[in-house]
Amino acid sequence: MSPRAPEASRANAVHAGAWWLWALGLATAASRTTNLLLLGLLAGVAGYVVAARRTDAPWARSYGAFVKLGLAVLVVRLLFAVFLGSPIPGTYELFTLPEVPLPDWARGVRIGGRVTAEQLLFALYDGAKLATLLICVGAANALANPARLLKSLPGALYEAGVAVVVAMTFAPNMVADVVRLRNARRLRGRPTGGVKAVLQIGLPVLEGALERSIAVAASMDARGYGRTARVPAAVRHTTTALTLGGLLGICAGSYGLLTATGNSYGLPLVIAGLVAAVAGLRLGGRRSVRTRYRPDAWGARSWLIAGSGAAVAVLMIGASALDPAALHPGVVPLVAPRLPVWPALSLLLGLVPAFVAPVPKESA
Numbered sequence: 001m002s003p004r005a006p007e008a009s010r011a012n013a014v015h016a017g018a019w020w021l022w023a024l025g026l027a028t029a030a031s032r033t034t035n036l037l038l039l040g041l042l043a044g045v046a047g048y049v050v051a052a053r054r055t056d057a058p059w060a061r062s063y064g065a066f067v068k069l070g071l072a073v074l075v076v077r078l079l080f081a082v083f084l085g086s087p088i089p090g091t092y093e094l095f096t097l098p099e100v101p102l103p104d105w106a107r108g109v110r111i112g113g114r115v116t117a118e119q120l121l122f123a124l125y126d127g128a129k130l131a132t133l134l135i136c137v138g139a140a141n142a143l144a145n146p147a148r149l150l151k152s153l154p155g156a157l158y159e160a161g162v163a164v165v166v167a168m169t170f171a172p173n174m175v176a177d178v179v180r181l182r183n184a185r186r187l188r189g190r191p192t193g194g195v196k197a198v199l200q201i202g203l204p205v206l207e208g209a210l211e212r213s214i215a216v217a218a219s220m221d222a223r224g225y226g227r228t229a230r231v232p233a234a235v236r237h238t239t240t241a242l243t244l245g246g247l248l249g250i251c252a253g254s255y256g257l258l259t260a261t262g263n264s265y266g267l268p269l270v271i272a273g274l275v276a277a278v279a280g281l282r283l284g285g286r287r288s289v290r291t292r293y294r295p296d297a298w299g300a301r302s303w304l305i306a307g308s309g310a311a312v313a314v315l316m317i318g319a320s321a322l323d324p325a326a327l328h329p330g331v332v333p334l335v336a337p338r339l340p341v342w343p344a345l346s347l348l349l350g351l352v353p354a355f356v357a358p359v360p361k362e363s364a
Contacts, residue, residue, distance in 0.1 A: 014357050016149035018302035023140035025309025026350050029316035030132040033327040034125035037339045038347065039132045045350040046139040052354040054142045058176050066138020070131030077127030081119050083111060088331060090116025122331045143353075177205045235283055242280030249273025301356050308352035315346035 023046070030042050047067075054060040083097070099112035181201045182192045191197050250273035256266025319342065320327050326340040 013148075014305060014353075015298045015302040016144040016146075018298070018306040019144035019353075020140045020149070021306040022309030022350070022353060023136045023143075025306075025311070025313040026139070027133050027136040028313035029347065029350075030129060030136060032316045032320040033343070034129055035327055035329055035337045035340075036125065036128055037337055038327065038343060039128050041344060041347050042350070043132050043135050045347060046136050048351060049354045049357075050139050050142050053357045053360065055360045057145070059144075059146055060142045061175065063138045063142035066134050066141065070134040070138075073134065074124070074127035074131045077123050077130070078120065081123035082115050085110045085113055086119035086122060088116075088119050088122045090114075090118035090332070092117040092334070094120070118331050118334060121334065125329075125331070174205060174209060177208050181205065239280050239283040242276045242283065244280075246273045246275070246277025246280055249276060301358070304356050305353045308349050312347060312350045315349070316343060319343040319346065 026042055026046055030039060033039065047063075050063050054063070094115050094117055096114050097112040099110060102110065178201060181204055185192050185197065185201070249269050253266045253269030253271075253273055256269060316327075319340070323340060323343075326338065327343065329335050329337040
């Protein structure tokens with residue numbers, strides 16, 4: 001075994017937030033290009049890291065669902081372009097569909113009509129970008145332990161974090177219950193397909209979900225969930241203003257970074273929003289009376305993983321400003337996408353977690 005990738009243990013575990021920062025860095029890079037070659041490379045980088053470092057935990061099985069969702073989004077985007085048209089003009093007509101006449105108030109909208117190669121290619125670029133974003137988010141869901149991510153949240157976000165974690169773990173647990181019940185029926189010689197089998201499996205699955213909900217509620221009540229300390233009114237108002245202002249600044253700055261014309265104001269707004277939000281969260285944490293048992297440490301491996309995602313995002317943002325034509329192939333006229341060397345090499349930095357993250361025990 002390589003000394004750079006030891007077997008996973010509690011002492012060298014990667015922080016759950018590092019996985020999310022890495023995935024968000026890849027998603028930011030995907031948002032800066034419509035080049036199918038670069039988007040495919042990004043999806044391949046995310047898939048390789050997931051294949052190399054995910055465990056057999058229930059949440060780790062969600063990556064395939066995100067890939068299927070991304071492909072479904074791509075197909076839907078192409079169908080919309082075929083049946084509802086596209087504002088992109090085109091000269092290479094592929095086929096013509098019967099057009100449905102619409103009233104005057106729906107001017108600018110059409111159903112059917114000419115379908116050109118330029119329209120389909122534009123829809124393909126747009127759908128591939130969104131599909132790659134979903135794949136990057138799915139990689140974070142498959143690699144980051146949601147329970148450990150909850151432990152790392154600030155005290156002000158603990159209640160909201162619990163709701164998010166319960167929602168994120170419901171679907172994987174339900175899928176695991178369905179697999180377990182289907183295997184049990186197969187061992188008993190009962191059918192596992194068809195409407196009757198689905199109905200017979202559905203009731204135990206819902207019963208198991210109800211039992212888990214009751215167990216979670218009992219454990220939360222035993223741990224004093226929802227109890228808060230009293231703080232002065234001025235502190236509460238200051239906390240609200242800083243948190244909301246910081247989040248608005250982060251949203252506006254992120255929008256600027258994701259658009260081609262917002263590079264000048266995007267980064268300052270994000271930095272100012274982060275400072276305000278962190279200050280608000282620290283003040284809001286005074287209301288939380290809970291303690292952390294053995295909090296997760298942010299070690300060198302977590303810094304490398306989060307830094308690799310940030311490096312990919314920064315390099316792609318720079319590449320989009322220096323050579324936008326390579327990252328956004330033309331549609332009118334039709335131009336074949338080419339693989340730009342330096343942006344492609346920068347995307348390979350996203351493979352760092354596959355070599356520095358600890359190897360899961362079952363695959364070590």
